[in-house]
Amino acid sequence: MLGFLVMLLVAAIIGFVGEALVPGAMPGGWAGAIVAGLLGSALGGYMFGGLIPSGPVLAGFALIPSIIGAALVVLLFGLISRAMSKAT
Numbered sequence: 001m002l003g004f005l006v007m008l009l010v011a012a013i014i015g016f017v018g019e020a021l022v023p024g025a026m027p028g029g030w031a032g033a034i035v036a037g038l039l040g041s042a043l044g045g046y047m048f049g050g051l052i053p054s055g056p057v058l059a060g061f062a063l064i065p066s067i068i069g070a071a072l073v074v075l076l077f078g079l080i081s082r083a084m085s086k087a088t
Contacts, residue, residue: 003059010059011037018070026074036073037066044069 015033018040019026026032044065055064 007059007061008034010061011041013037014041014061014063014066014070015074017067018072019074021067021071022074022078026077036070036077037061040068040070040073041066042069043072 012030012033015026015035015037018036019033026036041061044067045062048065048068055062057063
């Protein structure tokens with residue numbers, strides 16, 4: 001159980017760092033940051049796993065690809081939400 005909580009905490013930190021790198025914001029505070037961190041680490045690991053040296057690993061997350069992936073998730077969310085707000 002403690003490992004799961006540490007994983008969520010690290011995902012939240014990754015999400016907040018990714019959110020700080022890109023203009024825009026993920027809604028939901030901690031929950032949004034956790035989602036951005038989890039999705040970003042999956043996306044970053046898939047896209048950059050072999051290209052970028054993983055660097056430090058914390059709670060199973062390779063930090064450099066995870067932060068880049070979280071920034072991409074926040075950027076994509078911002079683009080989608082802006083497009084949807086203009087459409088209505």
